[in-house]
Amino acid sequence: MQCLRSQTYTSLRKDRNFLRSTLNALDSFSEGTLVTGGDFNVPLDLKLDTSSGTMTLPDYIIRGTRALLREHQLSDCWRTLHCVDKDYTFYSTAHKSYYRLDYFLMQHRNLDNLISVRIAPMTWSDHAPVTMSIRPPAPPKNNGYGD
Structure with missing residues (x-):
């Protein structure tokens, strides 16, 4: 199984191009499963990802x-x-x-391999740990030509 894991911390308020350039660089790894995660400092859905429904981050x-x-x-x-x-x-x-600012992101084509994602309780930090389990993709099928 080929898997590329990337970890990101970014302040999109200060550097909006950082995430774009990081994702462009990761696109060059076209084989296998790409998993990137980290603290993106942005809620993707204000209704679901904030307790107040608002944030000071510009829309x-x-x-x-x-x-x-x-x-x-x-x-x-x-x-x-x-x-x-x-x-x-x-x-x-x-x-x-x-x-909710911390994410695991995976390419759409690999979502069938996603088993679970869990947000653990916040204990000693202001961020909660996030864990993810994925299954390895199925090996390529033998095409009958002795591969």
């Missing part, structure tokens, strides 16, 4: 991030399995609000 950053993920055919793995659930990965003491 164009949220819309632009969603468009970029669509462009690269990346899905939010937790949201794929928890379509309407609310759970959060970050607590802001300044805003007294919870947000």
Whole structure:
């Protein structure tokens, strides 16, 4: 199984091009399964990914991030399995609000390999751990030519 794992931390408010250039670089790894994850500092859906339904982040950053993920055919793995659930990965003491800002992203073509994604309780950090399980893709079928 070929799998490329990437970890990202970004402040899209300060550098909107960082995520675009990172995803463009990852596109060059076209074989296998791409999994990228990290703290993206943006809720993808204000209704579902924030406890208050709002955030001080400008709406164009949220819309632009969603468009970029669509462009690269990346899905939010937790949201794929928890379509309407609310759970959060970050607590802001300044805003007294919870947000889901930490994601695992996977290409659409590999979502069949997704087994589970879990947000664990926040304990000693202001971010909750997120865990994901995937199954290895099936090996290529023998085409009968002695491969």
